[in-house]
Amino acid sequence: MIPYARQSIEQEDIDAVCEVLRSDFLTQGPVVTQFESRLTELVEATHAVAFNSATSALHAACLSLGVGPGDSVWTSAISFVASANCALYCGGEVDFVDIEPDTFNMSVSALSDKLALAESAGRLPKVVIPVHMAGQSCDMAGIGVLADRYGFKIIEDASHAVGGRYRNDPIGRCRHSDITVFSFHPVKIITSGEGGMAVTGSEELARRLRLYCSQGVTRDPGQMRRAPEGPWYYEQIALGFNYRMTEIQAALGLSQSNRLEDFIARRNELANRYDHLLADLPLDSPVVRCDRLSAFHLYIIRLRKPAERARVFEALRANGVLANVHYAPIYTQPYYRDLGFEDGLCPVAEAYYHSAISLPLYPAMRNEDQDQVAKQLERALA
Numbered sequence: 372m373i374p375y376a377r378q379s380i381e382q383e384d385i386d387a388v389c390e391v392l393r394s395d396f397l398t399q400g401p402v403v404t405q406f407e408s409r410l411t412e413l414v415e416a417t418h419a420v421a422f423n424s425a426t427s428a429l430h431a432a433c434l435s436l437g438v439g440p441g442d443s444v445w446t447s448a449i450s451f452v453a454s455a456n457c458a459l460y461c462g463g464e465v466d467f468v469d470i471e472p473d474t475f476n477m478s479v480s481a482l483s484d485k486l487a488l489a490e491s492a493g494r495l496p497k498v499v500i501p502v503h504m505a506g507q508s509c510d511m512a513g514i515g516v517l518a519d520r521y522g523f524k525i526i527e528d529a530s531h532a533v534g535g536r537y538r539n540d541p542i543g544r545c546r547h548s549d550i551t552v553f554s555f556h557p558v559k560i561i562t563s564g565e566g567g568m569a570v571t572g573s574e575e576l577a578r579r580l581r582l583y584c585s586q587g588v589t590r591d592p593g594q595m596r597r598a599p600e601g602p603w604y605y606e607q608i609a610l611g612f613n614y615r616m617t618e619i620q621a622a623l624g625l626s627q628s629n630r631l632e633d634f635i636a637r638r639n640e641l642a643n644r645y646d647h648l649l650a651d652l653p654l655d656s657p658v659v660r661c662d663r664l665s666a667f668h669l670y671i672i673r674l675r676k677p678a679e680r681a682r683v684f685e686a687l688r689a690n691g692v693l694a695n696v697h698y699a700p701i702y703t704q705p706y707y708r709d710l711g712f713e714d715g716l717c718p719v720a721e722a723y724y725h726s727a728i729s730l731p732l733y734p735a736m737r738n739e740d741q742d743q744v745a746k747q748l749e750r751a752l753a
């Protein structure tokens with residue numbers, strides 16, 4: 372069996388976790404802080420706040436940007452449901468933007484058209500959440516120009532994309548956004564078991580992210596309403612959550628981050644091999660724009676004959692190739708249907724969904740495994 376994704380755990384990861392287990396702190400200790408500062412270095416961010424998942428980080432990011440009842444948040448039609456759910460957690464509304472057919476990322480022209488319509492209807496979004504699909508950055512400069520013109524904030528959902536680059540910056544530099552969120556779920560680029568991180572260039576946003584992460588409680592006298600009554604004193608100044616990452620998770624994430632560059636290099640090497648192996652088959656390989664380095668969380672092909680997708684998929688699975696599909700348009704999920712979303716909202720995303728297959732890709736994948744995937748795919752398409 373060749374899985375579609377798999378974590379890479381080495382002895383050094385195991386040692387790092389065991390060391391924490393023998394230490395004084397299992398949570399709220401020094402390793403979370405070390406992991407946060409390591410990530411700021413790697414992605415050239417100014418501030419980083421660790422969370423117990425990217426979902427939690429997205430929720431806190433929306434709250435930090437002031438999303439509440441009556442506000443609208445837009446995200447990409449093609450993403451994991453968490454990219455949209457975060458707006459609903461805050462009592463906001465969500466809407467979806469169509470994608471580019473070759474990168475599967477939010478289309479800047481679709482966004483631009485939708486914004487023009489929303490402006491005349493007086494319903495502009497407060498926040499837009501572009502998703503760096505499969506590990507490749509969206510056109511952040513293009514989205515940034517629209518943010519300046521229409522006055523919305525930007526959260527990059529970079530759950531697929533830690534280690535990727537856009538122009539001269541690592542994803543997470545936040546040159547064109549307010550906050551960037553990463554996921555460390557085991558299928559993603561590096562893992563902490565469960566875990567996520569929000570990074571930002573803004574000290575004020577970092578302060579709010581930290582508050583929402585930990586019960587809305589502060590021990591910083593500068594943020595308190597009253598004078599501290601003693602060394603024990605803390606104040607709750609917002610309604611926060613327990614979204615904290617544990618020391619155990621942080622130790623794994625920190626250890627994994629030592630190999631981030633190797634992971635990205637191997638994923639890109641495998642993606643290039645797929646490009647060559649599949650070049651003559653009736654499918655379209657993913658396109659990476661020349662000003663980007665994809666983290667290649669996923670290698671997504673599009674079949675030229677969508678009607679064959681189910682059959683090809685079954686044939687791959689029957690022969691030990693555990694392909695996957697990422698994703699159906701979020702608004703086609705039953706929960707979103709019940710909110711009133713209908714087919715036809717994002718036609719490019721709908722066509723994408725019917726033709727897409729994610730092929731196995733993970734750093735420990737051997738070339739022979741990959742040759743086997745290509746062979747099975749060729750047979751299935753013959």
Ligand SMILES: *Cc1c(COP(=O)(O)O)cnc(C)c1O
Binds near residue numbers: 424426450530555556
């Ligand atoms: C995985 C993922 C998330 C959620 O990440 P968790 O860490 O599992 O909460 C959010 N958005 C996208 C695009 C993802 O792929």
